[in-house]
Amino acid sequence: MKINLKINNINRDIDVEPGEVLYDVLRRCGFTSIKKACGTSSCGVCTVLLDGMPVPSCSYLAVKADGHNITTIEGIKEEADRIGKFMVEEGAVQCGFCSPGFLLTVIAMEREIENPDSQGIKNYLAGNLCRCSGYEGQLRAVKKYMGVSE
């Protein structure tokens, strides 16, 4: 069946199978920044933004996304660079496999929550697993980026 997705502001008509998940469809379309680490929507690695809200693309049916806006890292280079600078400075990135999904979640948080505090940031990012950094570098980076002190 055919669905329409507006991916990074470009409309696309895409043929999908009824059971196909968004992750597979987006990867098939060339958006390979999206990674998959669990397949059970419990790690946040495959996060994309659907109308600005973070969703786990590995468990989100593509047909459900019909008619919606999808954002991947490829579509928000500037914002990603802006946050990325802080991630580099704070050593937030090691293996990098969780980085695109993490960045998208930070962007969603920035849009959704005004002036989050330190605990608010931790809560929002709790769904994005990282095995390398112990979250310390990530949290330092996000706090600095958002101007949050302890």
Added chain:
Amino acid sequence: MEFNISQSVRREDVPDKIAGIAKYIGDYKFKDMLYARTLRSTEARAIIKNIVFPKLPDGYCIVDKGDVPGRNRVKIIDYDMPFFADGVVNYIGEPIALVVGKDKRVIESILSQIRVEYQRIEPILSVEDGLNAEKPIFGDNNCFSDYTISKGDMVSAKRRAKFVYEGEYETGYQEQFYLEPQGMIGVYEEGKVSIYGSIQCPYYVKNAVEECLGFEPYRVRIVQTTTGGGFGGKEDYPSLIGGQVACAALKTKKPVCLIFERNEDIEVTTKRHPSKIRLKSYIDENYRVLGMEGDIVLDAGAYSGLSSVVLQRAMFASAGVYNIENLVVRGRAVATNKVVSGAFRGFGAPQAFFAIEMHMEHIARELGIDPFEFKLSNILRQGDRSTTGGLYRDRILLPEMVNRVIKMSSLEEKKKAFKEKRKIGKLNGIGLSMFFHGGGFTGSGERDHIKGRVRLVKDDKGYVEILVSNVEMGQGAGTTLRKIAAKTLEVPLSKIIFNNPDTDRVPDSGPTVASRTTVIVGKLVQEASEKLKERWSEDRVEVEVQYKYPEGFYWDNDRFEGDAYTSYSWGVNAVEVEVDPTTCEVKINGVWAVFDIGSAIDERIVKGQIDGGIVQGLGYASIEVMEDRSGKIMQRKSTDYTIPTSMDVPEIKSELMCEPYGGGPFGAKALGELTLVGAAPAYALAIEDALGVKINKIPVRPEHLMEVVQNGK
């Protein structure tokens, strides 16, 4: 180019990772690439009587033991597990065959139609059964390894002892849970097999694939792709699947891609060895530990893998940071019909340090003396001898490090305050651990097995490429090695190139394991840079150096005597917790750490290792529960096997206090594994402090704590 080696620099690999353009194995596409999924044993131990395959559609095939042109055994330490089961299976999840073809859904459908007929054999499902096996899985005694180390005079120590204390300690499985699952692609072109993959040890895979195919070395090439974490999990297992995709590529003459789903990865790949450790100490009237008897039993799973060396590292660490002059320790790696245990950051040391740190605390409590005073009065000093009789040549800063951690954490004030709090039902506690990690391979491994070689190539524009087989897997090795070369050559960092290794281009500098990349390979990079510097005026220069065992060290691998390691890194951790009096759930309120790693090659990278290692160690001690029932792993999904999230960790305050090591680059010693080793005992000791109970087992689970609290033991 003058720069302070410790000062942090921008990592070159990071921008592409943030932009999502770094290419991991799943991002590689080859023309006409086929996919593979694995047919696995559903029995813990059985003879395969027959396999009934459905009629396969065109373009689909089965790859199994009949398709292994060479030796159907994975070369790890010994010729070990088969690439594809050969008539018998020894654990649930053991690979029997690959189903290969174009469409993943068709492959799934074929997989679901295959019928394997088994004749069951009574499986060995625990180390206790394994030690009394009637039908051993391996050898006569069912132990892959059975070692004893001893030193001094135990008889005299026992005679002189006034107190004896014995305890048994238990640790569970731990899954590496690198975020990028295992994956490889095999390509066959013009008589040569190339394997691309997410790996730590290109030459391990190369050696295994050569044996698997019966190919000459020049016909096998291994290329590491950007690797999404390893932590030991991509040390040994990739040799198995590397051989499998090689056979599949050879059979189909097409590229074959095998990437695991998470659930599969959790269930079938290697994990940290569960352990049972019994320690018996003999103590004199001045509270000196005169002697210790130890018995270490590791659950190795169905094949030997790296168990012999994991066991050695555990045994050599059995006395912890304490100077125990008389000692007998037996260690056994027991075969069971379970998933193969393998490498995981720490490699036997986390088990041993949990045991000895709890043991020492329990002795002090039993004798009614101050645990800190007791531990510090028995602590190792420069000039003391290790468990294998090796000399601790360098200054050991532990007492100063302990003082610093006590100060950083306000440990003494907190202990007092918590005592008062407990009177009103608030259960806070703080615990402190001391530990070390030996840098590089155990014993004579670097000298006799690895013999690492490093090559530097300078072109006519003054760019220098570092050619090593060690990988960047997130830990920062690329940046660290580049900095060592740049600093030694006195050229800008931008002139030094590090690419992911390709065995057609790089010499064998050994695997990316054992915290050896900085201390061993980094030193070779430094030596090569010094040689290159002398010839800098030449247009194109290539220099190669090889590891030399340092003078004055000694190791007898038959008797396990001498210097088990040529350098030691040290650590002190404190953890503060709060236990919910109703649910016994534990919240971590603070972590403080001081490490001696000789010197930091890059402070930000070092901090990343410290933070990540400690959190993995805290996960090991607390929420990372993995159990097996009837040989089946019960936590097979990321929803069942949980690792710490950002909600579970407080800010980690860490500092370095370094005694430079003459044999390391710019004084640096091992770092990566050390950071994980001390978290578990500090966490468990904090809970002991909060609850006044004895903890002998990790992970510490609230339900167990509740029983302990209610039953008073």
